[in-house]
Amino acid sequence: MRKSIATVCLSGTLEEKLTAIAAAGFDGIEIFENDLLASPLSPEQVRDRAAELGLTIDLFQPFRDVEAVPEDLLARTLRRAEKKFAVMERLGADLMLVCSSVSPAALDDDALAAGQLRLLAARAAAHGIRVAYEALAWGRHVNTYDHAWRIVRQADHPALGTCLDSFHILSRGSDPKGIEEIPGEKIFFLQLADAPLMAMDVLQWSRHYRCFPGQGGLDVAGLLAHVLRTGYEGPLSLEVFNDVFRQGDTDRTAVDALRSLIALEETAGRTDLPAPVVPTGFAFAELASTGPELPALLTELGFARTGRHRSKPVELWEQGDARIVLNSGLDATTGHPEPALAAIGLETPDPAASAGRARALLAPVLPRHRAVADAPLDAVAAPDSTELFFCRTEHPDHPSWTGDFRACVISPRAASASPAGITHVDHVALTQPRHHFDEASLFYRAVLGLRPHESLELADPYGLLRSRAVSGADGSVRLALNVAQIRPGSGPSGSLWQHIALHSRDIVATARRLRERGAPLLPIPDNYYDDLEARHELDPGLHRTLRELGLLYDRDDSGTFLHLYTATVGRVFFEIVQRIDGYQGYGAANAPVRLAAQHARTR
Amino acid sequence: MRKSIATVCLSGTLEEKLTAIAAAGFDGIEIFENDLLASPLSPEQVRDRAAELGLTIDLFQPFRDVEAVPEDLLARTLRRAEKKFAVMERLGADLMLVCSSVSPAALDDDALAAGQLRLLAARAAAHGIRVAYEALAWGRHVNTYDHAWRIVRQADHPALGTCLDSFHILSRGSDPKGIEEIPGEKIFFLQLADAPLMAMDVLQWSRHYRCFPGQGGLDVAGLLAHVLRTGYEGPLSLEVFNDVFRQGDTDRTAVDALRSLIALEETAGRTDLPAPVVPTGFAFAELASTGPELPALLTELGFARTGRHRSKPVELWEQGDARIVLNSGLDATTGHPEPALAAIGLETPDPAASAGRARALLAPVLPRHRAVADAPLDAVAAPDSTELFFCRTEHPDHPSWTGDFRACVISPRAASASPAGITHVDHVALTQPRHHFDEASLFYRAVLGLRPHESLELADPYGLLRSRAVSGADGSVRLALNVAQIRPGSGPSGSLWQHIALHSRDIVATARRLRERGAPLLPIPDNYYDDLEARHELDPGLHRTLRELGLLYDRDDSGTFLHLYTATVGRVFFEIVQRIDGYQGYGAANAPVRLAAQHARTR
Structure with missing residues (x-):
């Protein structure tokens, strides 16, 4: 299906928007x-x-406060409309959006509304222009799609149809099933927008x-499924008002926008998109590191x-x-600052x-030569610029990236560092660029087939951290997507932290060993343990152990979670976790204590 | 009255908060x-x-989900409470806040609630601790202050009283008059918070x-007036959860907080604060300027x-x-970048x-020697660091700052620049520091007695501009306070623009002369004038003139507004305005067009 976007969705000047919309690959625009x-x-x-960019102008919008005015105001409306028809002719746009009136002058009179819209349509038709009438969710008398359609039907003019807007319909809780009663050819346009579920004034919700x-x-x-059943053949067009997108990068918001339509089209069965291949685990995490801190x-x-890699300065x-x-x-x-997480290998x-x-x-495809291995490795850039490599490690049907590493003789130092109970990578936490948090969860859901979890707000001493996890159905791949809204300059590269969470089969033993070895662990305040004792009736021995080892504790409906953090090196720190009895979260309850400790100390 | 603040109001670590709270001048804290x-x-x-900072710990908060639980859960609650009493004893805090329960386990049973709270109070009393029970606006069964008070009365224990919170009471639209029925000695604590009027979920409203x-x-x-009539003698204490303050500067937020209580106390007639002296006009605007652009x-x-100033490199x-x-x-x-607005002289x-x-x-008092004049001039720093001088220009009872300037022989160049119809400074627009917008309007209202107008959101091509005017009752002093929420790096010092609006008695003549002289004016797109013609039925001659001269047009209930802008020099630009027939606004409808033009061109 053709894909279109309203210029209001993006940040920038009109010229910047047109360029970004074309570069992303849209077919048309709403001006x-x-x-x-x-x-x-x-x-x-x-x-x-x-035209030069290959974009059609699919809609000119909005024209407001038209229908059901007292007769003496009608002449002014038509005069105003004629001026806009002239602009549309100069633009080469042949479809005008008319929103249901919010004017105190509007009367609650469907026959009058239909008559005046019919008149407007006749005037438009004389310019080769058609009119799409849409119910605003906060329209004065007309605020549901079926009411707008009844008026359009009553007006009965070939140049008058309706425009459907998913936000206006769904935000009011209207049942979209009734859309199927509208003939497809009378749906002149379809505007699509989503919104987080919020209990607030619908106008503010819509605008921001x-x-x-x-x-x-x-x-x-x-x-969309209901709309398609009508035989609608116009474009899928985005109309989004969002304070964050308004401040975001124009080019990447345009790509994010088109990705949302491609994924939506898939749900309607209208594309031959390759099916999602959900990753089954972490093959590796790659860290850029030149100093001695990370090996230590x-x-x-x-x-x-x-x-050791055969030809590159890379170690496994x-x-x-x-x-x-x-x-x-x-x-x-x-x-x-280095070290930093550069790439993730996904099985x-x-x-x-x-x-x-x-x-x-x-997804931006990356050149294969960046791969850690010489074996061909497909890779794309994630929204935060972390590189995602698609791997099949040591499987007979596929060249393995590990084949490019020569086995090391275990050095005496390394040998003394015998395993500490780590079994696998539990999750990786990435910091998303400000203004592009929504893009990230859509990316991981659509591109990788991961399931987004609830979006959380965590208290940071200097602001808030927004966090949303995405995971595979079986939990074998988990990512935590964060964005920090904190005071500029607070904490060393505070908004850029990344971390790798490693699972231990016995975190108490692991923690004990780390302490014995003098590993740089994040200190947890004693007050935390006093509170833990008050909130949970823990076994006193366990409570003593947690306090002694600086372990954090959480619990959900099914199980418990023990975790600890290392100090931060560059942008990166490690977390050691143990999930017990099927705990599914990420210890969010402990995040404020962890963040305070991290701000207070960095290695 | 004693003034206190909850540590959650401020950004930072607990230690940073305590220091800032004491430095601002508070008497106590809620932990x-x-x-x-x-x-x-x-x-x-x-x-x-x-203690070292001279702060008392007035409250420990919050203790949750206490009352009206089934008997088998009571022991756990009391165990939890004993742990917190121990922490309070270590803190030296003797008042605990208990919020009404949100737990699904809580029963709708006032007698049970009263009995359990009585038990809690008895336990508390054994530690020398008292308990203040408060109704959360979203409490499960108890969510109004009068309900909470009925339970406290029923419990009838000397160590149990109620806590009143202005947000919880006013956000629900409860009538606060009933507060007067509570004996003052049973109001153990008073928490104060305001909030912008918003139609949204009360929990989200409260938390953010x-x-x-x-x-x-x-x-x-x-x-507050109702509370004081009860004989309440405890502190006025602030409890504010705000996403923006969480990211703001700790010290200045603490000062802003205390200022709000001092101003509030004044409304209750409990202080001998000097009465406000509303400024009657602009004495001058002072610009830091070293280059040739501003004189030109x-x-x-x-x-x-x-x-010319007698002793300083300053010109009038x-x-x-x-x-x-x-x-x-x-x-x-x-x-x-210079030029920049450095100071405003207020008559x-x-x-x-x-x-x-x-x-x-x-308000931070500034040393007098910074004044442009040698005559003593009182000055304070405004929230955006602009200096505010209090002047009485050329009045016999007061030394005038103008006395320090030697009259210039009008230079031939200046003589040719004969007056262009400017009569006075209409308003000055200042850009507030991000995270301190609320502080600014309170400052100008409380300190200068100016009246805040509605807060507006204006579309900027790269985000939003929040804008709020403050003015004297007669409009002789007007300030526009702005804060830009725009993409970092968009527009040259985009978030720092300041401007001086000059009133003309005949803006058409002024504009014509400026064009003749080749003054650098902001170009307004032709499309703006096409739309103006559609929206307003202007006299065709006036419409032609507006377009020809690049004048913007607005209209309110009483009158019309014509205005134009110069190009920006450094951080500063000028606006020329003409208010006709008592227009009261600032041309906000034209701000998006103006902002787009400013982003596109700076001199």
């Missing part, structure tokens, strides 16, 4: 009139620029919090250096099924199919 | 337990630090949008250089009653009284 008014480009220049389909809590896919820390954590460290790649050959041009049953789906969903 | 839990300080260390009294839309002063621009705008420029001071001797250590009938009130309301 949001305020963008035109603020532009130095004439309507003719906008028309030419859109809309998001792209799949990023919120509305059933946009369900609504990995040794203290019980990792052994097991391989292993413990159980946890593999860490240390790369000292990465170009440190990012300006961020997938079909790396080529994983990469194919990622490509189809507009 | 928000999470701040203690995340702190490396032991309760004893917190007690000692507070509370603000200090006088910064929102709740009648906190009215509530002022000349083009029709200003003449009329004075005048036109009508508009006076601009150009100071090339200011230390340019701010890192912001006041009693400069010493103005300064006295400002001091009493914690």
